[in-house]
Amino acid sequence: MKRTILIVCLLLVGLAAAGGGWFVFGRTQDPMAQARAALEKGDLRTAQIELRNAVKQNPNSREAQFQLGIVQLQLGDAVAAERQLKLARDLGQDRLSVRQPLAQAYLAQGKLRPLLDEFPPEGGEPTQIATILVMRGIAQIGLDDNDAAKASFAEAERIAPQLPDAPLAAARLAVKEQDFATAGRKVDRTLALDGKRADALLLKGQLLNSQGNRAAALAALNTAVERSGGNAVPRLERANVLIAMGEDAKAKADVDAALAAEPRSAAGTYLRAVLLTRAADYQAADQELVKLRDMLPRFPRGYMIQAIVKFNLGQSEQAAEAAARHVARSPNDMEGVKLLARIDLAGGRVDKALADLSRAAAAGQADADILDLMGRAQAQSGRADQAVQSFQRAAALAPENADILTRLASSRLQMGDASGATGALERSLELSPTQASAAENLVVAALAAGDIERAKTALDRLRQQAGETEAVGNLTGMLRMAQLDFDGAREQFAAVAKAFPASSAAKLNLARLQLLQGRTADGERILTDMLAADPTNEQALSALVGVLLQDNRIGRAVAVVEAARAAAPANIGFTAVLADLYVRSGDPRKALTLLDQSIRGATPPPALVGARARAQVAVGLKTDAKETYRQILTANPGDLDARQRLLTLYLEDNELDQARTTLRDGLRASPGNLGIMQALVAIEQRAGGINAALAAADQLKRDPANMPVAAVLRGDAYMAQRRFSDAAAAYAAEMKANPSAALALRSANALNSAGAPDQAAQQLRTWLAQNPEDADAAQVLATFDIAAKRPQEAERNLQIVLAKRPNDPVALNNLAWVLQLRGDPRARAMAQRAYLLAPSSETADTLGWIMTAQGDAAAGLPLLRQAGTARANDPTVQFHLAQALSGTGQRDEAVRVLGPIVNAPAEFEDKPAARQLLQQLQGQR
Numbered sequence: 001m002k003r004t005i006l007i008v009c010l011l012l013v014g015l016a017a018a019g020g021g022w023f024v025f026g027r028t029q030d031p032m033a034q035a036r037a038a039l040e041k042g043d044l045r046t047a048q049i050e051l052r053n054a055v056k057q058n059p060n061s062r063e064a065q066f067q068l069g070i071v072q073l074q075l076g077d078a079v080a081a082e083r084q085l086k087l088a089r090d091l092g093q094d095r096l097s098v099r100q101p102l103a104q105a106y107l108a109q110g111k112l113r114p115l116l117d118e119f120p121p122e123g124g125e126p127t128q129i130a131t132i133l134v135m136r137g138i139a140q141i142g143l144d145d146n147d148a149a150k151a152s153f154a155e156a157e158r159i160a161p162q163l164p165d166a167p168l169a170a171a172r173l174a175v176k177e178q179d180f181a182t183a184g185r186k187v188d189r190t191l192a193l194d195g196k197r198a199d200a201l202l203l204k205g206q207l208l209n210s211q212g213n214r215a216a217a218l219a220a221l222n223t224a225v226e227r228s229g230g231n232a233v234p235r236l237e238r239a240n241v242l243i244a245m246g247e248d249a250k251a252k253a254d255v256d257a258a259l260a261a262e263p264r265s266a267a268g269t270y271l272r273a274v275l276l277t278r279a280a281d282y283q284a285a286d287q288e289l290v291k292l293r294d295m296l297p298r299f300p301r302g303y304m305i306q307a308i309v310k311f312n313l314g315q316s317e318q319a320a321e322a323a324a325r326h327v328a329r330s331p332n333d334m335e336g337v338k339l340l341a342r343i344d345l346a347g348g349r350v351d352k353a354l355a356d357l358s359r360a361a362a363a364g365q366a367d368a369d370i371l372d373l374m375g376r377a378q379a380q381s382g383r384a385d386q387a388v389q390s391f392q393r394a395a396a397l398a399p400e401n402a403d404i405l406t407r408l409a410s411s412r413l414q415m416g417d418a419s420g421a422t423g424a425l426e427r428s429l430e431l432s433p434t435q436a437s438a439a440e441n442l443v444v445a446a447l448a449a450g451d452i453e454r455a456k457t458a459l460d461r462l463r464q465q466a467g468e469t470e471a472v473g474n475l476t477g478m479l480r481m482a483q484l485d486f487d488g489a490r491e492q493f494a495a496v497a498k499a500f501p502a503s504s505a506a507k508l509n510l511a512r513l514q515l516l517q518g519r520t521a522d523g524e525r526i527l528t529d530m531l532a533a534d535p536t537n538e539q540a541l542s543a544l545v546g547v548l549l550q551d552n553r554i555g556r557a558v559a560v561v562e563a564a565r566a567a568a569p570a571n572i573g574f575t576a577v578l579a580d581l582y583v584r585s586g587d588p589r590k591a592l593t594l595l596d597q598s599i600r601g602a603t604p605p606p607a608l609v610g611a612r613a614r615a616q617v618a619v620g621l622k623t624d625a626k627e628t629y630r631q632i633l634t635a636n637p638g639d640l641d642a643r644q645r646l647l648t649l650y651l652e653d654n655e656l657d658q659a660r661t662t663l664r665d666g667l668r669a670s671p672g673n674l675g676i677m678q679a680l681v682a683i684e685q686r687a688g689g690i691n692a693a694l695a696a697a698d699q700l701k702r703d704p705a706n707m708p709v710a711a712v713l714r715g716d717a718y719m720a721q722r723r724f725s726d727a728a729a730a731y732a733a734e735m736k737a738n739p740s741a742a743l744a745l746r747s748a749n750a751l752n753s754a755g756a757p758d759q760a761a762q763q764l765r766t767w768l769a770q771n772p773e774d775a776d777a778a779q780v781l782a783t784f785d786i787a788a789k790r791p792q793e794a795e796r797n798l799q800i801v802l803a804k805r806p807n808d809p810v811a812l813n814n815l816a817w818v819l820q821l822r823g824d825p826r827a828r829a830m831a832q833r834a835y836l837l838a839p840s841s842e843t844a845d846t847l848g849w850i851m852t853a854q855g856d857a858a859a860g861l862p863l864l865r866q867a868g869t870a871r872a873n874d875p876t877v878q879f880h881l882a883q884a885l886s887g888t889g890q891r892d893e894a895v896r897v898l899g900p901i902v903n904a905p906a907e908f909e910d911k912p913a914a915r916q917l918l919q920q921l922q923g924q925r
Contacts, residue, residue: 031057032064039071047071062091066098073101078108096124103135112139121155130160134169141173149173164193168200175207183207198228202237209241217241225254232258236267248275266295270302277305282312301326304336307343316347327356334365341373348572348605350381351636368398375407406438439465443475447482447836455479470500477509482836484851486862489513504530508539515547518865523547531560535567536574545577550869554585572598572605579611588618606632610642622649633662637669640676647679651686659683671705674712681717693717711738712746719746724754741767741774748780757784768800775804782814791818809838813846820850828854835863841870841877849880857887868897875901875908882917891921 035050051068054061069084082105089098099119106115121133137152150173156166171186184207190200201224208217218241224234235258242251252275259268269291276285286309289296296302303326310319323340330336337360344353354377360370375390391408398404439462446455459479463472473496480489490513496506507530514523527544530537541564548557558581565574575598582591595612599605609632616625629646632639643666650659660683666676677700685693697713700706711734718727731747744767751760764781768774778800785794795818801811816831831847848863861884868881878901885894898918902911 062088062093066093078105081105112142115139126159130156130163134165164190196227198224202234232262239271270299282309285309319343350377353377368394372404440471470503474505517862535563576607576611583618588615591615672709674709724750775801791821794818809834813843841867845877852884857884860884879910879914895921
């Protein structure tokens with residue numbers, strides 16, 4: 001119905017303009033004379049007043065009643081016009097003269113069916129009949145009877161071929177049916193009859209604009225504006241074209257003129273909001289959009305403009321709602337889909353963004369931007385492998401887009417493919433050599449790949465290009481750390497922090513290095529000072545809280561997070577962390593109070609809801625916690641953490657049926673998920689023993705959606721019962737039917753656990769002989785070889801892994817260990833590369849021990865401190881730390897480290913050497 005009214009209003013421009021020519025008035029000094037004089041001047045308001053006076057003086061004057069009806073119709077008061085025209089008709093006004101304006105009044109009110117019933121196309125001159133036919137056709141369009149409307153317009157053209165209203169109405173119907181060729185011919189026919197007709201010129205301009213011919217559209221609209229007599233509509237349409245052409249200043253002039261003539265124009269207000277948005281004046285644009293309120297849906301991109309404005313004003317929830325409305329109305333508008341995805345990603349609604357983008361991609365609309373956004377969403381949700389694939393596809397579609405290549409590199413880094421990352425970054429820099437961020441990332445990527453020389457080259461190039469910037473200074477410190485020059489790195493970071501007092505990165509790097517070197521008090525002081533200046537610095541906060549929790553200073557950790565939340569109460573992450581700390585500190589009710597105050601709205605943040613469930617469990621409100629987890633899973637069935645926690649609660653209360661339902665729902669959401677299937681088998685094992693578990697495993701195997709993953713379930717059930725020989729037999733039976741790497745690895749593990757390590761190793765050798773590129777099998781076999789002291793075989797298998805995965809830190813670390821056992825000088829470089837790729841306690845221990853064993857205990861000590869702190873209960877790591885302390889002259893501390901591991905009853909391979917070192921050091925005291 002709204003579309004009908006719009007068409008009617010456009011037609012009335014022409015019909016109403018002709019209305020003043022139907023009547024001839026005399027000139028007297030009575031109200032009627034005054035009215036006629038006002039009409040000659042085009043002063044409709046004055047004419048209306050005088051005609052009302054005339055009607056009051058002589059209610060039976062059919063002329064006064066008739067003319068008042070005409071004026072009211074021209075002023076847009078169709079209801080009053082209908083009343084006056086009917087009075088004139090009843091007083092004896094010629095019915096043919098009344099019929100046409102009365103039909104217009106019906107049309108303007110949307111009285112479509114009555115119009116068709118009361119105004120048959122008969123009587124009068126052909127032009128009069130044709131005019132009625134045109135109005136009947138418009139009514140028929142409004143009643144969705146397009147065929148009847150076409151017939152009416154065709155008949156009108158036939159009987160009155162010189163009437164321009166008929167082809168113009170037919171053109172509008174053709175536009176509605178998207179028959180633009182017919183619409184164009186009909187508009188041209190109209191203009192051939194009346195070349196000055198403004199509404200026809202307007203439609204001509206609209207058609208040309210829709211075809212992308214903006215220059216011709218602008219020419220038609222220029223004429224429409226000239227011929228419109230100040231009508232705002234052509235000006236606004238011209239402004240629309242000018243905006244599309246980037247002529248915002250000219251468009252603004254038209255919009256301002258249109259709004260000066262018609263201040264309440266919704267179209268004018270909307271275009272002003274568009275122009276303000278393009279000018280980045282989002283506050284003013286928002287004020288204009290507020291004026292539109294319920295009228296915003298009238299504009300095809302109204303909600304999209306609102307979303308852009310709200311997003312840039314930081315009103316993310318309103319932005320997401322507006323963007324979602326736009327996409328719901330226009331699901332094929334990819335710009336809208338992209339905008340919604342960007343808003344959702346910024347708001348942390350990663351899964352929703354990914355779902356919308358995936359639908360667009362599945363529909364064949366995956367351009368480079370869609371794939372780029374998909375990659376960002378996948379990277380943000382930790383799906384680095386999928387992100388790499390999306391970025392690769394995006395880069396293939398837009399090979400000159402340096403930003404996409406940079407993001408591809410970042411995802412490759414996240415996956416550990418540092419070499420691939422450096423290649424993408426170097427290509428990105430070829431396309432855009434001045435990209436500081438890409439150049440910086442190239443240094444980081446090269447360091448992560450363990451390629452120190454490449455990193456140094458990239459850093460030198462960046463220094464020449466950018467000078468001694470803050471970033472260059474920090475990267476220099478990182479390079480020195482990679483070179484294991486920790487003292488030089490510390491001096492470098494301190495110099496950067498002094499030269500750039502606002503440099504958070506330099507201070508953070510310096511603090512982390514102090515902690516790495518065992519200077520805990522100095523590192524903590526730096527972090528504390530950073531948070532005093534900015535309590536919301538998330539990296540400093542995370543680092544300091546980690547230190548405090550490691551020292552069991554929970555109260556201090558609570559205080560610093562409370563300060564952060566006080567400074568940024570809307571930060572969801574701070575609230576969730578603080579609630580968990582309250583629980584950890586033994587005050588879960590305080591956590592619940594905090595969360596109840598923070599959770600607002602119909603869709604509360606998942607992080608806070610999860611924190612609430614954990615607090616409810618800590619308080620003992622298990623029933624409430626179960627309901628909270630169910631709510632989380634209703635909103636996001638793929639939340640495996642929430643499902644696992646709910647399952648734990650059910651199992652604690654022995655609610656096995658509810659546990660089964662929870663797992664089956666999870667399997668429907670994630671078919672073939674091994675963890676869920678293993679839990680289902682475990683429940684049946686708990687309820688009915690091993691036979692029930694095996695039956696459940698077989699049932700899960702029968703579902704094709706669960707295969708081939710479910711093939712391991714029978715063996716896993718036996719492993720859970722520590723029936724290792726039975727597990728090995730089960731895996732072997734499955735291997736015969738469905739051989740796979742997963743079964744081969746599990747079978748070897750079962751045999752090893754059953755006390756048959758040689759048989760386990762032999763099974764893997766047999767598998768590798770048939771599948772020589774299986775890096776996972778080679779990795780596990782190398783572990784067996786190291787344990788059995790077969791270094792040469794271990795080295796050979798690790799080389800298989802590195803041939804497939806050259807940046808595998810585990811393989812590099814293990815190979816470095818093997819090389820050190822053989823006294824191979826390559827061990828240190830190999831261990832250093834493993835540490836750079838994955839700076840964990842394991843790689844730190846290997847590298848630090850190799851340095852110490854090769855006579856460089858001073859360089860190895862910081863690494864062994866890092867490993868010793870993380871693995872305080874590992875006697876081998878503690879022995880390595882003691883050796884480094886002894887080698888640097890710190891004998892008393894070495895004795896303190898050795899005492900507990902030597903005096904403990906537990907045995908370990910290096911215990912004799914540790915005992916000997918302790919006796920030696922004690923003898924020197």
